[in-house]
Structures are given as structure tokens and as C-alpha cells.
Amino acid sequence: MNVFIIGATGFVGGHLARHLIAEGHTVTGLARTESAALTLRARGISPVAADLDTRRAGAVEAALRADAVIYAAQADPEHETATVADLTRALRGTGKTLIFLSGSGVLMQRTAGAWSPDTFAEDDPFLPEPLAGSRKAAEDTVLAAVAHGTRAMVVRPGLIWGPGDHGHMSMIYQSVAVVGAAAYIGNGLATYGHVHIDDVTRLFGLALARGRSGGLYHAVAGETPNRWIAERVAQDLGVKARSVTLEEAEQVWGPFGALIMAASSRIRAVAAHRELGWQPQHADMLTMIGDQRLRALATPSP
Template sequence: MNVFVIGATGFVGGALARHFADGGHRVTGLARTEPAAATLAAQGIHPVSGDLGIRRSATVRAALRSDVVIYAAQADPAQETATVGELTRAMAGTGKTLIFLSGSGVLLQRTAGAWSQDTFAEHDPFTVEPLAAFRKAAEDTVLGAGLRAMVIRPGLIWGPGDHGHVPMIYRSVAATGAACYVGPGLNTYSHVHIGDVTRLFGLAIEKGRPGGLYHAVAGEVPNRWIAERVAADLGVEARSITPAEATAVWGEFGALVMAASSRLRAVSTRRELGWEPEHFDMLSAIGKP
């Protein structure tokens, strides 16, 4: 199988590219620069020179040479919208598979550090987070494309090298001397390990249906618990901060994320694909190198 990963130099895209390469498949990855191409080649991934901007046509051509295309990029809204549109049009009628990596940010709720009782299965209605409206529109384009295209919407992805809540709380210690959470710190994200995400992509390629939407979740941890575990690891206090203080620590977008709730249920994923997570305890990663 020929797999083309858009976003192969990122955390999730890189893990996916290595997963399929280790499984004996021929994997190509999009490389915007020569150093990125060299990094991919060193991992046994064939680099493809291109990007989602002025060299987008090269990206689409590479997609058409592959059996499976995985979009796992973190692009700006305009580039993502244009790329998804061109990919779905170009792949129509080819019989190829397109899988779009989204995330639970589309249904994020701004709770200012409070807990939310709301949790969403794949086809439950929800109010779209305004900053993620472009991502929800890209999901809809993929799901309505009329080809073998699917959307995978994981919760907070954790694992070695992740950029999620645990490293962000470690950053708060460097900035303030305390492990910080916003308000009461009861806001909760559903989470999933990167290894379980890569397995899910394999199952989606094998069993997924055209227009399939699949969540990935293994557990939930309030931000305050994460902060308390980081505080214990470093021998500092855990401390509540205000939204304004959070902006000074993490920036405007980071403060929004660290004060929000985003809760999922993986109903269709388990029923249609038989996926079950193997890693459940995100807190177990705290304090490990």
C-alpha cells in the first residue's frame, strides 16, 4: 500500500508515517524544506517536495500517486480549506482513500475552568467553537465528497513528544514557579494516546466506510489533576490563575484551550471499527523522561 501523509513532519503526522512505514508500506511525506526532506528520508519515509500554499499542486499530484492520503497538517485556515477542496475534487472517482485528521477543538466549550456535563458521540449535535469553524467546514467537505473519505476526530493526544496540556503546565512552572490551572481547574478534555490513534487509522483504512466519522478517546483528566501531578513531580505548588493571568502564561489561544472543556464518546469507532484503546492513564506519563 502506498500511503501519502500530509503533515509527516509533525507530531501526529510523523507518528502515522512511521507507523505505516514500520508496517511495511511505502510511505511518502510532504516536505516543505530540504532539512524536512532529509529528516523524513532518515526515517525511511520518501519525501515529496511541496506545501499547502504556492506548491499545492505538487501536493495534489503526490496524493494521486498514492493509494491512501492522510491529511494530518496543522495549516492556516485558508490553506487548509483550499487544500481539502482540491484534494476531494482531484480524488473523486479514483477509488483512493482520504482520511482527514480533525480534533475535538471543533466542539470545545469555553467554561473558564469549570466542568461541563456535555459529552458528544460522533453524530451528536453541538455548537461549533467559532475559532474552529474552518475545521468543521473542512470535515463537512471531506464527509460529503462522495469518495472513500473519512474524518478521525481524536481528543487530546498524548505520548512522547506531545504538545498538549502536560507540557503546557510544565511551561507554566517555568513562567510562574507554580503548576497552573485556570479557575477551579475542573475543565476536562477527553484524551487518547498517540499509539492508539495510529492503530485507529489502520483500522479506518481496513474497515472504514465512505463518509465515516470516528472519535478517539480513552479517558478524561481535569486540568487541576494534571497540575497537581506536575507540582508533585517538580516540588512546587499547584495554583489557580485567572483567565488574564493565563493569557500572560500561555498566550491568548493557549489560555483559551487551557480553560475549556472538550469531551467525547467513541461510539461509532468502537461499533464500526472494533477499536479499543490500550493506554488509559495520561497522568502516568508525568515525571518520565
């Protein structure tokens, strides 16, 4: 299959491209710059010179040449909305596959660092997070394309972890550099469902192979409250773990980071298990404790 990935130079898109190539697919990827194109070529990915702003038409043309399109970019809401609208319009009646990477942030709950008893399967109703309104609208646009002859799906993972400094683990290591302690907000029981990047890419592969048109698939393997992460980071570094207020958290992680660290987002992957037979192979995010790249984040900048 010829798969066009929008976001192939990113964390998820890059891992996804490597996984699909290993499965025997041909992969093309959007490249906004010549340096990005060189990176993609070195990875065995054919670059498409385009972007999601002034050269979006090039991305749409590449989508029409492909058998399947995966949107895995982290774009601003305006460009994401416009790109999804253009893609779904162009792919009408083609029968081609379009898979949109979303995230469980669309249903996160602002709990001020506290636990939430609520957990959501794919078909469960929820009140969308206001700041993620455009992302939820993009999901809806993709799924509505099924009625117009597109094999469209949405993959909605929890917090994605894996090699590199991504997500809550890295943020808590970073907090040590700022406040000298592994920080969490409030009572520290805010919890995001999490999933390893390799399990996410396997889910995409399964969705490409046998996903249902109109399917929405969650990806989650476990969940760990932020205070538990902070206590393990503190133990690793020989510092204390401590609670910070929302105001202090903004000084540590910025307004958006503080919002994420104070929220709960708990999901269940019922449809992914039942329809695709997906089973995660990495369930313990705390295995990353002690990673040298993460430890380096705890060192204050000179």
C-alpha cells in the first residue's frame, strides 16, 4: 500500500513511517523544508514538498496519489481544520483510506490535580474540553466523510510515551530543574491513560489492514497518577517530591503545560480490542525512570 503521512517528521508520524515501511508499505511524507526532505529520504520515505498553510494544495494532490492518508501532524487549529476539510472534500467517492490522529485531550477533565472516577470508551458520550473544540470538530469531519465514499477512521491515543522526552514523565523531570523537587499539582492524583509509541503504531497498522470505515479507536495500556511519577523521579534523583499550586505550576510548565498536568483523561480501548484484536505490549510507563536523556532535563540551565 502507498501511504502518505502528514506529520512524518514528527514523533508519532516518524515512528509510524518506520513501522509501515517495515511492514512492506511504501511511504511518502510531507516535508515543509529541504532539510525535512533530506531527513525523510534518509529514512526511506519519499518527501512531498508542501505544507498546511500556503502550499496545502500539494498535500491534497499527494493524498489523491496515495492509497491511504494518515494525518499525524501537530498543527495549529486553523491549519488543521482547513487541511481536514480539504482532504475530506478531495477524497470524496474515492474509497481511499483516511486516518486521523487525535488524542484523549479532547475529553480531558480539569480536576485541579485531583482524581477523576470517569473513564471513557470509544462510544461513551462526553463533554469536550473547550480548548480542544477544533480537534473534536476535526474528528467529526473525518468520520462524516464515510457518508461520501471515504474509508475514514480516527485513532485517539492517551498520553504517548517512549524514547525521547515526551509527556508527563519528561515534564516532571524538568520541574526538578526549576523548583528543585519533582512537582505535581494539588494532591497529585490527576491521571492520564498512557500508551507506548510502538503500541500506537501497531494500532495504526491494524486499522489500515482491517479497520472499520467510520471506526473510532482508543489506544491505552495503563495509567499512573502524577504523584506516583513524581515520587519515582524524586527517588531516582535523590530529591523530594512536592505539590505545587496551579499558579506555581504555570511558572514551571507554562499555562498550557500546567493545564495538562492538572487534568485527568482516562480512557478504555474497547473498540480497538474488539474490532482489531489490538493488545498493548508495553504497560508500565515507569520503566523509563532513570533514562539518561530524562535525567538531563533535571539539570538547571546555566
